[in-house]
Amino acid sequence: MKKIYVTSSLLLICIFLKAQYIGMGTTTPHARLEIKGTSVYNFVPSLLIRNSTSDSILAVSDTGIATIGSVSKDFGQLQIINDGKYRDHLILAGTNFANAGRYISGINFTGVNNTDRFWRIATLNYGPDAGSNYGTRNSSMQFQNDSISQVMVLHGDGNVTVGSSALSNRSLFTVDGGFGAVSAMFQDIVPNSNGVAIENNYPGIGFNTYYNSGRKMIGTGYGGLIGVDPNLGDMYFYSTPNSVSTADAAANVTLKMIISKAGNVGIGNSIPTQALDVTGFIHSSGLNGGATSLSVDASGNIIRTPSDARLKYDVKPIDNALEKVLALNGVTYKFIDSTRFGSGRQIGLLAQQLEKIVPEAVSDGGEYKSVNYPALIALMAEALKEEDKKNQELEKRLSILENKLGKKKKISNKK
Secondary structure, eight states, rough: OOEEEEEEESSSSEEEEETEEEEEEOSSSSSSSEEEEOOOTTTOOOOEETTTTOOOEEETTTSOOOEOOOOTTOOOOEEESSSSSEEEEEEEEEEEESSSSEEEEEEEEEESSSSOOEEEEEEEEETTOOOOOTSSSSEEEEEEEESOOOSSSEESSSSSEESOOOOOOOEEEEEEEBBTEEEEEESSSSTTOOEEEEEEETTTESSSSESSSSSSEESBBOOOOEEEEETTOOEEEESSSOOOOTSSSOOEEEEEEOOOOOOOOESOOOOOSSEEEESSSSOOOOSSSSSSOOOOOSSOOOOOOOOOOOGOOOOOOSSSSSHHHHHHHEEOOSSSSSHHOOOEEEEOOOHHHHHHOOGGGGOOSSSSEEEETTTTHHHHHHHHHHHHHHHHHHHHHHHHHHHHHHHHHHHHHHO
């Protein structure tokens, strides 16, 4: 095996002619071409390839650092071309926008023709020299294609944007685009599977429904919607009364409940005028057991009126019931606030007058006094008993008088 040495003060080349190995900086090359730097010259690249304008195309340092592209112009590029047909290639690129402190590094998956579709993954970093417009911004990673400049952006502060690079400073996940009134939809890939839609027309959530030229089903079965009217401020709750067997079919939702901007809750109606406005019957398992009157306990709970003897103590009879009843003044009246209490003529008692006679039948726990009319039943019962007792005494006296008168008539007849 022949060795040929070419030496100078700056270069040592060893060529193994028989093995066809070429060594630069080494006398024992182990590859077709082996380039070895020296500690004396480690400040220069061990391998340097330049183009016609003397820009660095490929540089490998003695420490193993490889630079592909022009270092002086602050950008680098690597292209991997598929099978020589110039059909598809991979590009790793980095650039500095006019030395403005904004640096992009990325990977392009693309074709050489402008009509070919491509995808790109890029990072955008802002350096200290980025200026006042960019210096305070976070770096980001972007997923792009030929039709959408930012398919998805992972921002440096952890926020995610889909469909746009713009991100609300109040959101961790922002979606731009969608279809119809749908900003995003979450659904299994299984056909006719159920899902959830995030909507922007009346901002809300469609449960197995979405809006696109009418409300439609995401999957089969039942669906619903919770949304807010941005103009009126009301929140609506809708649901489908019937099951739907076909995905994307019309979803005939009906209003079930509304919470108005004033805080009133309407069930079965769309314009609640009270804190709780119900159209229809109200059922509670705690009120089962047959027809009864209802009361409000000390905690504000609606309950069956308690009258069980086991719940009571210090039981006393009602004294002077008839006298109290006779002191009552029944009246007819109209409410000043007709919108709240009704406009028709009413019949009843005045709480302030009743309170002086039967204070137990008047409550003062809210903004106005109220009368416990069922409590007056006991008063009326005792008053009737007192009246009956008086009637019996009168009947007894009348009977005695009639007997006396009858005897006098018999005596006078004998005479």
